[in-house]
Amino acid sequence: MNSTEREQPEEPASEGGKTADGRSPAPEAGRPPLAAGPPAAGARRTGGGGGGRAPRSGLPSFAYTEADAEKQRGVRRMKTMATGLLLFVALVFALATWAKNSGAGPWAGYVAAAAEAGMVGALADWFAVTALFRHPLGLPIPHTAIIPNKKDQLGASLGTFVGENFLSEDVVRARLRALGIGRRLGMWLSEPEHADRVTAELSTALRGALTVLRDSDVQAVVGEAITRRANAVEIAPGVGKTLEKVVSDGAHHKAVDLICARAHDWLVEHADSVMDAVEGGAPGWTPRFVDRKVGERVYRELLRFITEMRDMPGHPARDAIDRFLTDFASDLQSDTETRARVERMKSDLLSRTEVQDVIASAWSSVRTMIISAAEDDRSELRLRARASLLSLGAKLATDERLQGKLDGWVEDAAVYVVTTYRGEITSLISDTVASWDAEHTSRKIEAHIGRDLQFIRINGTVVGALAGLLIYTVVHAFGG
Known part of the structure; x- marks a missing residue:
């Protein structure tokens, strides 16, 4: 017994x-x-x-x-x-x-x-x-x-009953539709104190998540993701199209003006250096005064050329630059050899330690900026998040189309969970009862x-x- x-x-x-x-x-x-x-x-x-x-x-x-x-x-x-x-x-x-x-x-x-x-x-x-x-x-x-x-049978029957009568798609959709989640959420979020509360909770969660994450792990992931993405995409055609658009719009003229102006100023300040460089390249058998005269002549001609380029928008050298950039933009888009050379340069640049360090350090800067903004009640991040929540709440409270869309998302998500994991949910009931x-x-x-x-x-x-x-x-x- x-x-x-x-x-x-x-x-x-x-x-x-x-x-x-x-x-x-x-x-x-x-x-x-x-x-x-x-x-x-x-x-x-x-x-x-x-x-x-x-x-x-x-x-x-x-x-x-x-x-x-x-x-x-x-x-x-x-x-x-x-x-x-x-x-x-x-x-x-x-x-x-x-x-x-x-x-x-x-x-x-x-x-x-x-x-x-x-x-x-x-x-x-x-x-x-x-x-x-x-x-x-x-x-x-x-x-x-x-x-x-009959404890185990009762547990199994209870699990089956719950699954059939509470976790069915029709029941879940009808119940959620009756709640009007979109409208209620909109009315709740439209209250300033509620928006402040959500903003504070989101900031706390964001700070916690950033604190838990190890910088080394994130930096490695970010660096690998950027490098992999850059290597996977050929940049030459895009650069060529951009350069072609810049040249056709004449947007590069200001850059040429700046280069010419800086080159003129540099020549003026370093006249002796230029002439010394010319004299240093002269043959050893020429007299010194001749080398000096040649250096002065080369310097004057070079200064005159740069001055004319700076002051004359229609200078032939400027036209030559335009033609060169146009041809280069075309080669970047259509010339196989040019595109291959650009890709090799890109790979070499990305593989350099200095570039990888810059990519990795970007996460530290972003992390510090986000944490600082999340902790400051008056930061632009917090204020924009609060304003967005209030705007979303007001729109949800009045826009029936948006309410229906949100309700549909919630219903679909809930139905997916109960239909996909119905067996696990009901087995939790039967297994728990069986364990008693x-x-x-x-x-x-x-x-x-x-x-x-x-x-x-x-x-x-x-x-x-x-x-x-x-x-x-x-x-x-x-x-x-």
Whole structure:
């Protein structure tokens, strides 16, 4: 016989807050049960239906709290009342039967019939209530001790019921559509204090995320992403199109003006250096004064050329630059060799340590800037985020088309989750119930619904007595 069968269940004549063998459901020595964990090794469990198997590894059982113990005490008080009512109708039946046999009058028969039917109703309901949690009188009657024996099946049925009736697409869509999430969210966000709260929470989350991330990891990812992206895209055609547009619009003329002006100023400031460079390149057999004259002549011609380029927009050299840039832009787009050389230059540039360090250091600068902006209540980032939230809230609160779009996104997301993970959600219910200890499960359920079940016993006694009285009255009225 299993543990439940060894535990003597309550009997009508012994209900007073304890089981029939005199043991209280609550722990001994006044210590409230806190955890309904698995029984000790070697302990026997309630058999049948898988309800007595050990909790599954990794799934803790529930706690039998002090609140549950208080509810259990209320159940025992109701058991006492129901059993007291049964004893009362039994006493009335005995006295009424004695009075009837003693010739007390017709009333005694009516009272005896009512009391007898009340006893039958009380006993029947006692059996039904007791059979939910244990074997009545300790007898292994079929279809009794339902909760301990059928715990796993009940968990599986509950999971299936939830999956079919709460996690279906139609139910989820109907419920979310009735909530009007878009309109409610818009009205909530349109309040300045709510927008401030969301902005503050987003800033906190952003700071936390940036704090958790390691700079070295992010820098490596950013550097690799930029390098990979740059290597994957050929830049020569794009540069050629841009250069062609710049030349056709004449936007490069200002750059040429700047270069000419700077070149003129440099020649003026470094005349001796230019002439010394010319003299230094002259043959060794030429006289020094000749080298000096040649240097001065070259310098004057070079200065004159640069001055004319600077002051004459139509200078032939400027036209030559335009033609060169136009041809170069065309080669960048169509010439295979030119494009290949540009790609090699790009790869060489990206592979240089200095460039990689610049790319990696960019993250540190961005991170510092974002954290500083997130911490400052008056930063442009916080103010723009707040204004955007207020604008979004106002639009959501009034724009039915936008509300419908947001509601549709939420519905689609929720439907995807419940349809994709319905099995995992329902298995959570069935697996959790299966992990519970059968005895503790019965105790916890009884603690929560036991009072109502004892009212059933009381109602059964009263209804049985009234039904017996009615039947007795009808029989004597029509049968003599």
